[in-house]
Ligand SMILES: Cc1ncc(C[n+]2csc(CCOP(=O)(O)OP(=O)(O)O)c2C)c(N)n1
C-alpha cells in the first residue's frame with residue numbers, strides 16, 4: 001500500500017540525513033521525498049511517499065517519531081488530504097503537427113508550455129501523481145527528452161493540521 | 165569569570181556529576197586535555213584503545229545506572245570508538261561520547277584526521293550533535309546528558325571542532341538546570357485504561373508467563389518486578405539482558421529463555437495462554453521462529469519505547485511507559501484482586517523442570533567450563549559483578565553463575581561484541597573499588613582488548629579474569645559442528661600466547677589451571693588475592709557445547725539437548 005508520511009522536523013544541519021538514513025538502514029521504501037521550509041523558520045517539512053504493509057507503516061511512523069529532532073509525524077493517506085506534484089517535461093517539438101498536438105495535450109490537462117525553442121517544448125504540470133503518470137503515458141507518442149518530477153507535497157483538507 | 169570552550173566542557177562534566185572520563189588524547193582534543201590537566205574533579209582514565217574507553221564507560225553505566233562518559237580525538241579516535249558506541253546503542257546504555265573534530269574552517273576538506281563523526285555514528289546513536297559555537301557547549305552538553313539518560317537510554321555523541329575549544333576565546337559559563345526540547349518528550353506513565361485491561365487479562369490466565377528483560381534493569385524496576393511476580397505467583401523467565409532483576413534462586417524463576425534458555429522456560433513460553441513482556445523487546449534470539457512464537461497467547465507488552473511495540477510480534481495490550489511506574493500501578497491494582505489458581509500449570513512446568521536441562525558430565529577428566537563458573541559463583545557467594553565477552557563462555561556464565569541482584573551481569577547482548585568484557589570490568593571496578601569484579605572470557609575474545617591489562621595496572625584494578633580456554637572460537641566451532649558437518653573453518657585458535665607470562669609482563673598475576681582436581685583450590689587462591697589483577701587461564705574441554713540450543717529460526721519447543729541430560733537427545737544429525 002502507498003502512504004504519504006508528513007514530517008515536521010527541527011531545521012538543523014543533517015536533519016534530512018537522519019530521516020533518509022533511517023529509511024535506508026531499516027530497508028523502508030522511498031518513492032519520493034521532498035523537503036522545504038515552513039511558516040516557522042525553525043522547522044522544515046519533509047514529505048515522503050512510501051509503500052509497505054500496515055505493520056511497516058506503523059514502524060516507520062514510530063521510528064521517525066523516535067528521532068530526537070522530529071516534532072511531528074503524520075500519515076496523510078488515512079485522512080482526507082490533497083496531494084500535488086510538479087512535473088517538468090522536455091519534449092521534442094520540431095514539426096508543426098507535433099507542436100499542435102503537444103499544445104492541445106497540455107491544454108487538456110491544464111498544463112503549461114513554459115519554454116519554447118525551435119525544436120523543443122518544456123511542459124509544466126501540477127497534479128496528483130496518478131494524473132502526472134497518465135499525462136506522461138499520453139506523451140508516449142512523442143519523444144520525451146527529459147522528465148523532472150518534484151516528488152509529492154501533501155496537506156490535510158479543512159482544518160486538520162500535521163503539526164502534532 | 166569567562167571560560168574557554170575546553171574549560172567549559174570540563175566544567176559541564178563536573179556540574180553533571182561525572183566522576184570518570186574514559187579517553188585517549190590526540191590533536192583535535194588537546195585543548196580539552198589541557199583543561200583536564202588544570203583540575204581534579206573529573207578523573208581521566210587513560211585506556212589503551214578507544215574501543216576500550218567506550219566499553220569501560222558502558223560497563224560503568226551498566227553497573228551504576230549513571231551515564232558513562234568518553235573523550236576521544238577526531239578521525240581514528242572516533243572510528244575506534246564506534247564499536248563501543250554501537251554496543252551501547254544496541255543495549256540502550258546511557259553514554260555521552262565527546263569526539264574531537266578538525267577546526268570548523270577545515271570541515272569538509274579531507275583535513276588530517278578528519279572523519280564525518282556525526283555521519284558515521286548516526287545509525288548507532290540515540291542522537292548526536294556537532295557544536296559550532298563556543299556559546300552552545302553548555303546547552304548542548306545538557307541536552308546530550310538529558311537525551312542519553314531519559315526515555316529509552318542510549319549513547320549520544322557530541323562532536324567538537326578544535327577551534328571551539330580554543331583557549332584564547334573565552335565566554336561566560338553557566339550550566340543550564342534544564343533544557344527545553346519541544347521534539348523530545350519521552351513517555352513516563354502508562355495509559356491507565358490499558359493497565360486495567362492488562363490486569364483483567366492476567367487474572368483470566370490459566371497458563372501465564374512473565375517474560376522480563378533488560379528494561380527492568382535499566383529502568384531500576386527490580387523491586388517492583390519482585391512484588392509483581394510474588395503477588396501473582398506466576399512463573400517468570402528472563403532474557404539474557406534481564407538476569408538478576410529477579411533472583412535466579414527463587415522458586416518462581418524458571419530460568420533464562422531463548423536460544424540457550426532453559427527447557428522449562430522455552431516450553432512454558434510455547435504453551436502459555438497469557439504472556440506479559442516487561443522491558444523486553446522480542447529479540448530474534450529470544451523469539452526463535454516468529455510464526456510459532458507463543459502461538460496460543462494473548463500478549464501484554466510494557467516498554468518505554470513505542471517503536472518496540474508490535475515491531476516483530478503483534479501484541480494485544482501495548483503499554484508505553486516507564487517500567488517501574490507501570491509496575492507500581494499494576495501492583496496497586498493487583499493487591500485487592502484474588503489471583504487465579506494455576507496449580508495445574510505449575511504441575512506441568514515442574515514436570516519439565518524435573519529434568520535437568522543444563523546437566524553436563526561431572527565425571528570428566530577434563531575441566532568442564534560449567535563447573536568453573538559454578539565454583540566462581542561459590543567463591544564469590546554469587547555477589548560479584550560479572551562481565552563477559554561473547555561466545556560459549558558468555559552463555560555458560562549466564563546459565564551457571566546465578567544472579568540474585570540487578571546490574572551484576574554485564575554483557576554485550578545486542579551487538580555481541582567480542583572485546584567487551586575486560587574494559588567493561590574496568591569501568592565497574594572503578595565505580596566499585598571494593599567489590600569483586602570478574603571478567604568471564606574466552607581465549608579468543610580476551611585478545612581483542614588484551615592491551616587493557618596495562619590500563620588495569622595503571623589504575624590498580626584488581627579484576628579477576630576467568631578465561632575459559634578451549635583453544636577454539638567455541639561458539640563458531642559449535643555452529644560448524646552442528647550445521648556445517650564439522651568443517652572447522654578458521655575456528656581453531658592457533659599460536660596462542662602464554663597467558664600467564666603475558667599477564668606477568670603487564671605486571672599482574674597469571675595462573676594456569678589444567679586439571680579438574682586443581683580447579684577449586686586454584687580459583688580460591690586467585691580470588692584470595694584481593695588487590696591484584698589475576699588472569700586465570702583455565703584449560704577446558706575443547707568440544708563442550710552449550711545446551712539447550714534452539715537453532716536460529718526454530719520454535720521454542722524445538723530444542724537440542726545435551727547427551728548428558730535425560731531429555732530427548734540432540735537431533736543435530738537430522739539438521740546437518
Ligand atoms: C568482534 C566480533 N567478531 C566476531 C564475532 C563472532 N563470534 C561470536 S562468538 C565467537 C567466538 C568467541 O571465541 P572465544 O572468545 O574463545 O569464546 P568461546 O566461544 O570459545 O567460549 C566469534 C568469533 C563476534 N561476536 N564479535
Ligand SMILES: [Mg+2]
Nearest residue numbers: 606607636638
Ligand atoms: Mg574459546
